[in-house]
Amino acid sequence: GAVVSQHPSRVICKSGTSVKIECRSLDFQATTMFWYRQFPKQSLMLMATSNEGSKATYEQGVEKDKFLINHASLTLSTLTVTSAHPEDSSFYICSAGEENLATQYFGPGTRLTVL
Amino acid sequence: EDQVTQSPEALRLQEGESSSLNCSYTVSGLRGLFWYRQDPGKGPEFLFTLYSAGEEKEKERLKATLTKKESFLHITAPKPEDSATYLCAAGYNAGNMLTFGGGTRLMVKP
Numbered sequence: 001g002a003v004v005s006q007h008p009s010r011v012i013c014k015s016g017t018s019v020k021i022e023c024r025s026l027d028f029q030a031t032t033m034f035w036y037r038q039f040p041k042q043s044l045m046l047m048a049t050s051n052e053g054s055k056a057t058y059e060q061g062v063e064k065d066k067f068l069i070n071h072a073s074l075t076l077s078t079l080t081v082t083s084a085h086p087e088d089s090s091f092y093i094c095s096a097g098e099e100n101l102a103t104q105y106f107g108p109g110t111r112l113t114v115l
Numbered sequence: 116e117d118q119v120t121q122s123p124e125a126l127r128l129q130e131g132e133s134s135s136l137n138c139s140y141t142v143s144g145l146r147g148l149f150w151y152r153q154d155p156g157k158g159p160e161f162l163f164t165l166y167s168a169g170e171e172k173e174k175e176r177l178k179a180t181l182t183k184k185e186s187f188l189h190i191t192a193p194k195p196e197d198s199a200t201y202l203c204a205a206g207y208n209a210g211n212m213l214t215f216g217g218g219t220r221l222m223v224k225p
Contacts, residue, residue, distance in 0.1 A: 049212065106161070
């Protein structure tokens, strides 16, 4: 199956700082990537859909100025959590799918802890 | 409203005790029904995609089936290493978006 990587796998930061998370599709081109957030013992919640070369589409309730998404190429999308606060601590997961195929492949996730 | 519901929320099995996980969906324009396995602290691992009612797919001890309203993930003679959270998701016409169920946490005891 297709491989999606994320970096970093874990990050601890101080309140008020910004954190960037990278998502890469390693062996295929992804015109669309997705960013999810997952709280302990809960399912995945879609945050935004990232399209290469255009603005991301955010789900209701997700602050676009706080969670900046850039999809600069067909293999890379980044999520920047700006001015992070403890309530932003969570597990962030990206996914990507090949064009015209419905299957999404997920990255290994990034554990963000804001102190 | 598009909705995906999984049951049970948690399932404890003895090694070798076969069972089934349920995924009910109400999604207009279903493009595919997906099953993933998620281990703690990791991203979901793709298992199966089912596209039409009556379709079945197998992988080792797992078998996924699909009807017009639900999907089942059958686990035959499970082993402790099958312990994980199993997620189902429905893909619908709005691009490649997925709606996830709440997951079933499976625990297989030796």
